[in-house]
Amino acid sequence: MELSFTRYRIRRECPWKYRLMFVEGRRIPLNPNSSFGLSLHRALEAWLSGGERTLESLREALDGAWLRQGYPDAKDEARWRAKAGRVLDDFHRAEESRRSRTAGVEKEFIWTLGRHEIRGMIDRIDQGPDGAYELVDYKTGSGVPTTAQVAADLQLRFYALGAKRGLGIAPSTLTVDCVAVGERVSAPYDPSGEAALADDLSAAADAIEAGDFKPDTNFCPRCDFRRDCAYSTAR
Numbered sequence: 473m474e475l476s477f478t479r480y481r482i483r484r485e486c487p488w489k490y491r492l493m494f495v496e497g498r499r500i501p502l503n504p505n506s507s508f509g510l511s512l513h514r515a516l517e518a519w520l521s522g523g524e525r526t527l528e529s530l531r532e533a534l535d536g537a538w539l540r541q542g543y544p545d546a547k548d549e550a551r552w553r554a555k556a557g558r559v560l561d562d563f564h565r566a567e568e569s570r571r572s573r574t575a576g577v578e579k580e581f582i583w584t585l586g587r588h589e590i591r592g593m594i595d596r597i598d599q600g601p602d603g604a605y606e607l608v609d610y611k612t613g614s615g616v617p618t619t620a621q622v623a624a625d626l627q628l629r630f631y632a633l634g635a636k637r638g639l640g641i642a643p644s645t646l647t648v649d650c651v652a653v654g655e656r657v658s659a660p661y662d663p664s665g666e667a668a669l670a671d672d673l674s675a676a677a678d679a680i681e682a683g684d685f686k687p688d689t690n691f692c693p694r695c696d697f698r699r700d701c702a703y704s705t706a707r
């Protein structure tokens with residue numbers, strides 16, 4: 473079993489949702505928020521991986537990365553596209569004053585956990601002047617987490633474990649970069665939960681392999697399949 477963060481997260485939300493998506497192949501259609509987020513991620517990846525770090529090259533990266541799907545009409549798309557331009561202009565300004573070195577962009581890791589493989593892709597790894605590593609996750613929504621929420625962020629802890637086991641990098645800091653609102657929130661990384669996380673990953677992979685997809689209806693009100701899922705309690 474190969475377990476990514478997306479698969480792990482979705483199984484935690486509801487095992488039946490996992491089945492709908494990864495066994496039956498159901499897809500969640502893009503909406504303005506998800507399309508906007510995907511475009512920004514693609515633009516940042518292209519720009520940070522490329523040679524030049526000028527504002528012009530960042531704008532070109534956005535042109536190349538922009539997805540037109542997911543918007544109700546051209547007017548709405550233009551509004552989101554203008555917002556993306558403003559967001560990346562601000563991002564470029566902040567980037568110019570950053571003192572860290574970028575040690576990796578969309579950095580993939582794979583590590584073996586018993587019979588399973590755990591894999592993921594870290595948005596960005598920075599290394600400060602003191603040599604300490606910082607894992608950065610880009611968020612494109614309008615919310616800004618607290619420091620405590622960043623410290624407890626499951627995705628970042630999944631990445632931190634992956635960086636350690638798969639890349640030999642021990643991170644000191646976890647950061648959520650809320651690019652859409654121009655705020656970064658960081659927290660020191662506490663590795664004390666690593667064994668428990670590894671056990672949970674192993675249990676999730678075992679359950680998926682065994683075909684255990686018992687619905688968890690607690691997630692129904694927030695589920696994209698709530699309208700037509702046979703087990704939904706939130707139609």
Ligand code: SF4
Pocket residue numbers: 485486487488489492687688689690691692695696697698699701702703704705
């Ligand atoms: S609607 Fe409820 S039971 Fe169905 S997949 Fe979503 S969370 Fe699971």
